[in-house]
Amino acid sequence: MSTRENPAPRGRGRSRSTPRVGPLASRAGTAPRLDTDALLADRAVEIIVCCGSGGVGKTTTSAALALRAAEQGRRVVVLTIDPARRLAQSMGLTELDNTPRPVKGVDTANGGSLDAMMLDMKRTFDEVVEAHATPEKAEQILANPFYQALSSSFAGTQEYMAMEKLGQLHQKARKKHEWDLIVVDTPPSRSALDFLDAPERLASFLDGRFIRLLLAPAKGPARLLTAGLSVVTRAMNRLLGTQMLRDAQAFVSAFDALFGGFRQRAEKTYRLLQADGTAFVVLAAPQADALREASYFVERLSVEKMPLSGLVMNRISENLVPELTATTAEAAAQRLSESGEHPLTAHLLHLHAERLGQLEHETHLLQRFTAAHPTVASVQVPALPTDVHDLDGLRHIGSLLAD
Amino acid sequence: MSPKRPARSPVRLHVVTGKGGTGKSTVAAALALALASGGQRVLLCEVEGRQGIAQLFDVAPLPYAEREIAVAPDGGDVFALAIDPEEALLEYLDMYYRLGRAGKALDRFGVIDFATTIAPGLRDVLLTGKVYEAVRRRATKGGQEPAYDAVVLDAPPTGRITRFLNVNAAMAGLARGGPISNQANSIMSLLRSPRTAVHLVTVLEEMPVQETQDGIAELSAADLPAGSVIVNLVRKAGMPDDALNLAGNGELPAAGLRDGLAAIGIEPTDTIVGGLQRTARDHALRVRLETEQRALVDGLGLPVVELPRLKEDVDLGGLYELAEELKEHGIPA
Numbered sequence: 001m002s003t004r005e006n007p008a009p010r011g012r013g014r015s016r017s018t019p020r021v022g023p024l025a026s027r028a029g030t031a032p033r034l035d036t037d038a039l040l041a042d043r044a045v046e047i048i049v050c051c052g053s054g055g056v057g058k059t060t061t062s063a064a065l066a067l068r069a070a071e072q073g074r075r076v077v078v079l080t081i082d083p084a085r086r087l088a089q090s091m092g093l094t095e096l097d098n099t100p101r102p103v104k105g106v107d108t109a110n111g112g113s114l115d116a117m118m119l120d121m122k123r124t125f126d127e128v129v130e131a132h133a134t135p136e137k138a139e140q141i142l143a144n145p146f147y148q149a150l151s152s153s154f155a156g157t158q159e160y161m162a163m164e165k166l167g168q169l170h171q172k173a174r175k176k177h178e179w180d181l182i183v184v185d186t187p188p189s190r191s192a193l194d195f196l197d198a199p200e201r202l203a204s205f206l207d208g209r210f211i212r213l214l215l216a217p218a219k220g221p222a223r224l225l226t227a228g229l230s231v232v233t234r235a236m237n238r239l240l241g242t243q244m245l246r247d248a249q250a251f252v253s254a255f256d257a258l259f260g261g262f263r264q265r266a267e268k269t270y271r272l273l274q275a276d277g278t279a280f281v282v283l284a285a286p287q288a289d290a291l292r293e294a295s296y297f298v299e300r301l302s303v304e305k306m307p308l309s310g311l312v313m314n315r316i317s318e319n320l321v322p323e324l325t326a327t328t329a330e331a332a333a334q335r336l337s338e339s340g341e342h343p344l345t346a347h348l349l350h351l352h353a354e355r356l357g358q359l360e361h362e363t364h365l366l367q368r369f370t371a372a373h374p375t376v377a378s379v380q381v382p383a384l385p386t387d388v389h390d391l392d393g394l395r396h397i398g399s400l401l402a403d
Numbered sequence: 404m405s406p407k408r409p410a411r412s413p414v415r416l417h418v419v420t421g422k423g424g425t426g427k428s429t430v431a432a433a434l435a436l437a438l439a440s441g442g443q444r445v446l447l448c449e450v451e452g453r454q455g456i457a458q459l460f461d462v463a464p465l466p467y468a469e470r471e472i473a474v475a476p477d478g479g480d481v482f483a484l485a486i487d488p489e490e491a492l493l494e495y496l497d498m499y500y501r502l503g504r505a506g507k508a509l510d511r512f513g514v515i516d517f518a519t520t521i522a523p524g525l526r527d528v529l530l531t532g533k534v535y536e537a538v539r540r541r542a543t544k545g546g547q548e549p550a551y552d553a554v555v556l557d558a559p560p561t562g563r564i565t566r567f568l569n570v571n572a573a574m575a576g577l578a579r580g581g582p583i584s585n586q587a588n589s590i591m592s593l594l595r596s597p598r599t600a601v602h603l604v605t606v607l608e609e610m611p612v613q614e615t616q617d618g619i620a621e622l623s624a625a626d627l628p629a630g631s632v633i634v635n636l637v638r639k640a641g642m643p644d645d646a647l648n649l650a651g652n653g654e655l656p657a658a659g660l661r662d663g664l665a666a667i668g669i670e671p672t673d674t675i676v677g678g679l680q681r682t683a684r685d686h687a688l689r690v691r692l693e694t695e696q697r698a699l700v701d702g703l704g705l706p707v708v709e710l711p712r713l714k715e716d717v718d719l720g721g722l723y724e725l726a727e728e729l730k731e732h733g734i735p736a
Contacts, residue, residue, distance in 0.1 A: 335667050
């Protein structure tokens, strides 16, 4: 039965839309500006990670930053995770093939170049297995039902593989000098933080007693089966069924040799993210929940000692008629409407007033963020009336990012 | 109960998904209120650990317990539950296996941790399992009346929804014959039945509409029942078509605006007139895009419900407004 503890607000009535950030939060703050061009021009920066909650324009912003850097002379590869079809097409990516391809139509006059790729998580996983196991073992692993489910249909794998791919790209960039900047779009996760948690989860998986438990019967030493352990094994059998347990054991023991490598690389990528050569850009849109996620992320990056460059605030309303305040415009629109004359002018004045109202709300949200994180540099990108379809669209966004 | 109330829909589980930023949580909450109105009991669940329900209803963070959070118009109750995978696993173990001592041992050995955070699919199995339990629960032991008339699930986003709902099919395949397999099969038969409807929330922009289209195809390939498309944040067009056309092409004559501004005593400077022309152009381009996208949405072959863009960020009052809209224009079934 359901419980009825603490029955909360009943009935209608507007609740307050009070900020939950504290008394200082509504005070206007002036955040430092994020100097996008300086960031892109800084040769010491080798990796830019774009993160934020879903729907804030991560993929588009990653692509726009990558293109701008390339046209300013950087040799760039952009790793996109799940681009919208038309955005992918705008960069000439027609298939998900896990390999960086040169983007056509990029201005290379400054000596730069742009490659783009989409992450194929299953293929990335398969490649890791093939590269690090004997052909015989690899075949065994690839055929295991546990592996197949893990590599293709389970949430969480995408984050592991995005990290893995980033590590690979970085190594390749170092070795072959193919690229001097990697721009990474992060997976559309439950939470933006999943991306950061992936390596740690992997490590704790490998250290887990559960793994050793699964390995124990396969490795055989019966003396490990102490009283407590046999209770656990029996429970596992009841819970999972013997077949699943057997598949899991087969998977874990086949995978055993690979675990160390996974762990090592995950830790390496994690350290790479902490290094000076990495810059995190947190993205948000002017909505309370997107900014809340951005706040979590900013705090988390600081805890993890990961270098944050700043916040990109996408989709800000633009004031197109600064001479007219919302009050003036709305009053004028009202009077015109009442007179019945000039309906179009009345309508446009009303639209302008609405837009200013929206802008005021957005500014308020942004001020709250700034009050909570006064040192985080930020840049605002105005909302565009249409979507991006081609390199010109990306270029335009790039120029707005650097504006 | 109002006599005009339509026959009760067979749908007991409403799964609400949508691309990030389309307002799926808001829509799920409004849907729960709408379904509850007229004296029904509705459970609203979230599974992503974001405490989105508490924020929307302006209450303290929800524990792992069902609580009444709102009373619907004309009576009716909305209960809420934030499903936590660890708690769900312990509850599951206790309920089905009475694993008192072994349950604790599992925890010591890190199995709970493994199951809920590391073994990626198990987490989704537990989350869907709890929803399944709530849908099937009876009001009284041995009785026929369900504990809830409907359950609304604020589900993961469109890009992950099929994988999330279908996780039990993958599990059933992995755990051939075990109790998990049986449980997974029962969950799949609920999710694939007419008692479930997956609603896709979108806005009239290209990417979300494209994702909705892909989402419907994925659901159908996995035999999962798509319910309706809920178009959120719809703007009123407000401008006559000929003006929209001119404005969209950047050809809205300045003369008319000058006269209009002068008529109410605003000096029609070039910057003001130019700014209003740009305002008109932005608006017209957006309306044009929305018209194109609306045509695509209408062609998806599912019932479409539209919800207006509210003036302010959605607060509790806004939720009731949206719930009213849903009642007036058809609660998706």
